[in-house]
Amino acid sequence: MGSLDGLTPWETHQIVVGSCPYAWAWNVLGWPAVSVPAGRTRAGLPVGAQLMGVANSEPLLLALAAELEDAERWHELRPTPAVSAA
Structure with missing residues (x-):
């Protein structure tokens, strides 16, 4: 069973x-x-x-996300590997 099973609509809301x-x-x-990268x-x-x-407005949002991706060049960014202190 899910955690919302049996709840009233108001409780779920x-x-x-x-x-x-x-x-x-x-x-x-x-x-x-749409969710997009926004920095670090x-x-x-x-x-x-x-x-x-x-x-x-899906076409507008996707076009905006594509423009941001092109301008910010997210595909060139890579995370910095975490260094273990062990």
């Missing part, structure tokens, strides 16, 4: 909103979104950004 407070509306409405932290960890659009 509260869990969904708590789990993804910024994107839940897009999930409910079925609107498109000082520790070198990758950070992402989610671009969200209105209904039927």
Whole structure:
């Protein structure tokens, strides 16, 4: 059984909103979104950004993601291997 089985719609909604407070509306409405790289932290960890659009804006979001990928040249970036202190 899943963790949401047996819950009321309201209880399920509260869990969904708590789990993804910024994107839940897009999930409910079925609107498109795309996640793209957005830089790195000082520790070198990758950070992402989610671009969200209105209904039927998939072509625009994909075109924007492709332009960002081309401009930022993400395919040339490689993570720095972690060094074990053992």
